[in-house]
Amino acid sequence: MNALVIASRESQLAMWQAEHIQSRLCSLYPEKTVTILGMTTQGDQILDKTLSKIGGKGLFVKELEQALLDGRADLAVHSLKDVPMQLPEGFILAAITERENPCDAFVSNRYQQLSQLPDQAVVGTSSLRREAQIRAKFPHLVVKPLRGNVQTRLRKLDEGEYDAIILAASGLIRLGLQDRIQTILSPQESLPAAGQGALAIEIAAHRQDLLALLEPLNHEQSHACVLAERAVSRKLGGSCQVPLAAYAQLQSDHNILLQARVASIDGTVVLSAHKQGALADAEALGLSVADDLIKQGALPLIEQVLATNQ
Numbered sequence: 001m002n003a004l005v006i007a008s009r010e011s012q013l014a015m016w017q018a019e020h021i022q023s024r025l026c027s028l029y030p031e032k033t034v035t036i037l038g039m040t041t042q043g044d045q046i047l048d049k050t051l052s053k054i055g056g057k058g059l060f061v062k063e064l065e066q067a068l069l070d071g072r073a074d075l076a077v078h079s080l081k082d083v084p085m086q087l088p089e090g091f092i093l094a095a096i097t098e099r100e101n102p103c104d105a106f107v108s109n110r111y112q113q114l115s116q117l118p119d120q121a122v123v124g125t126s127s128l129r130r131e132a133q134i135r136a137k138f139p140h141l142v143v144k145p146l147r148g149n150v151q152t153r154l155r156k157l158d159e160g161e162y163d164a165i166i167l168a169a170s171g172l173i174r175l176g177l178q179d180r181i182q183t184i185l186s187p188q189e190s191l192p193a194a195g196q197g198a199l200a201i202e203i204a205a206h207r208q209d210l211l212a213l214l215e216p217l218n219h220e221q222s223h224a225c226v227l228a229e230r231a232v233s234r235k236l237g238g239s240c241q242v243p244l245a246a247y248a249q250l251q252s253d254h255n256i257l258l259q260a261r262v263a264s265i266d267g268t269v270v271l272s273a274h275k276q277g278a279l280a281d282a283e284a285l286g287l288s289v290a291d292d293l294i295k296q297g298a299l300p301l302i303e304q305v306l307a308t309n310q
Contacts, residue, residue, distance in 0.1 A: 001032065001074075001209070001213070002031070002032055002033065003032065003033045003034075003035070004025060004032055004033070004034045004035075004074045004075065005034075005035050005036075005037050005072065005073045005074050005075075006018050006021060006022055006034065006035070006036045006037065006073065006074070006075055006076070006077055007036075007037050007039060007064040007067040007068065007072070007073035007075070007076040007077075008036055008037070008038055008039065008064070008076070008077050009038070009039060009040070009064070010038040010039065010040055011149040011150075012149060012150070012151060012175060013079075013149065013150055013171050013174060013175055014077075014079075015036070015038065016174050016175060017077050017078075017079065017174070017199055018036045018038075018077045019036065020174075020199070021075075021077050021097070021199070021201065021217065022034045022035075022036060024217060025217075028216055028217075029213070037067060037072060037073050039063050039064060039067065040063070061076070061078055061082060061083060061084070061202070064076040064078070064202070065088065065091055065202070068091070068202070068203060068204045068207075069090070069204055074203070074207065074210060075094065075201050075202065075203050075210065075214065076201070076202045076203075077199060077200070077201055077202075078199070078200045078202060079168075079171075079195075079198075079199065079200075080096065080194075080195030080196075080198040080199065080200040080226055081168075081193045081194065081195040081196045081197075081198075083195065083200050083202070085194075085230055085233050085234035086234065087202075089205075090204060090205050090206070091202055091203070091204060091205055092202070092203060092205045093200050093201065093202055094201050094202070094203045094210060094211055094214040094215075094218075095200075095201040095214045095215065095217040095218035095223075096198050096199070096200055096201075096218055096219060096222050096223040096226055097198065097199040097201070097217055097218070097219055097222065098219035098222050099170075099197045099198045099219070099222040099225070099226070100169075100170035100173055100174060100197045100198075101169040101170055101173060101184065101197055102169075102170065102192045102196045102197035102198070102247065103169050103184050103185055103186070103187065103190070103192055103196075103197075104130060104166050104167070104168060104169065104184075104185040104189075104190040104192060104196075105166065105167050105168065105169040105172055105181045105182075105183070105184055105185065106164060106166060106181070106182050106183040106184075106185055107154070107157060107164060107165050107166070107167055107172075107180050107181060107182060108157070108163060108164035108165070108182050109157065109158065110163065110164075111163065111164055111182065112182045112183060113182065113183045114134065114137070114138055114141075114164070114183075114185070114189070115138075117138065117141055117163060117164060119140045119141075120140065120141070120142055121141055121142065121163040121164065122141075122142045122143075122144055122161070122162050122163050122164075123141050123142065123143050123144070123162065123163065123164050123165065123166065124143075124144055124145070124146030124153065124156065124157065124161070124162040124164070124165040124166070125143060125145075125146055125165065125166045126145065126146050126147055126153075127166075127193070128241070128242065128243045128265055128305075129191075129193055129242075129243045129244060129245050129263075130166050130190060131143045131243065131265060131267075132243035132263035132264065132265050132266070132267045132270070133189070133190050133191065133243075133245070133261070133263065133267065133270075134166070134190075134267070135265070135266055135267030135268075136263060136267030136268070136270050137189070137267070139267065144162065146162065146165055150167065150171050150172065150175060150177070153165055153167060154177070154180060164182075166185070166190070168196055168197065169181060169184055169197070170196065170197040187247055187249075187259060190245075191245035191246075191247050191259055191260075191261050192245060192246075192247045193244075193245060193246070194226065194229035194230050194232065194233040194244075194245075194246040194247075195226045195229060195230060196247075198222055198226050201214055201217060220279075221250055221279065224248075224256065224279045224280075224282040225248035225249070225250065225256055225282065226248070227282040227283050227286070228246075228248040228256060228258045228277075228282040228283065228285050228286040228289075229246035229247060229248050229258070229260075229286065230246075230286070231282070231283045231284075231285075231286025231287050231290065232244075232246040232258070232260045232286045232287075232289050232290045232293075233246055235286070235287055235290035235291075235294075236262065236290050236293065236294070236298055236299070236302060237302060241305070241306055241309050242262070242302050242305055242306070243261075243262065243263040243264070243265055243305065244260070244261070244262050244263075244302075245259075245260060245261045245262075246258070246259070246260040246261075246286070246289075247259050247260075248282070248285075248286075250279075251276060253279075254278055254279050254280075255276055255277065255278060255279060256276065256277060256278075256279055256282065256285070257274065257275075257276050258274060258275055258276075258277070258285050258286060258289050259272070259273075259274040259289075260272070260273050260274070260289050260290070260293060261273075262293055262298045262301055262302060263301075264301060264304070264305060265305060265308065269301060271293050271296045271297065271298055271301065272293075273289045273292035273293045273296070274289065275288055275289050275292070
């Protein structure tokens, strides 16, 4: 393997992520040639509908997975929050890199925080999770869909279509656009999505030869935190069609605090659960928190949300 090919979406943020992994691999293995195969996915092409209406975030990874299967690429780099909770058979996540800021960011040209927005102000977001949490705390605001890459969303804000928009802080930071952030929303204000801020490296399962090569890119603490978060979402059938949040924070070198929420889209019902546990037991912790939400009625609530979205 003197050459490695990274499959990536072609948006500016996705290419930044792929180039970041390319740079790290070149530093680790200077004898190897590492190139990027840019691709346009179905999720990038359909911009006039919300993700929850067109099949979910898996639309951002299918073409990249096909490139792994047919040998055009060796690995694919994804924003982990775009990776379905159940990978298709034949694929594995080989590494999770150290996480960037996992929180949501409030972006506006006129206001500094959500609480300053006046009655009927328009907030843009692509996420049912964000929408439900905004509606729960600020029912006087109007939440409207917002699709497109980061630059497109900022342009729509600048053109006056929205009074404010909510984006992942990690994407803005990685693109050097942190000056657009008015406020980083705390987990209490907007609990992040499972895996938000982390990058995932996916390979075809039969490429066991790549595991040792990619292992130095894996960040143990970040990997454990997102493992707990994704366990919650997986057990509850979480996807972009469900307003579900899960966020694990390190409490010490060996312990994490996991918080999770499930809500109705209108924000009138919000179920919450949290637990602390050992880093080594991250997945079990996630399943336990999911069980707590199930006891509160999460599954009927999720069924109701899914029926509304159909």
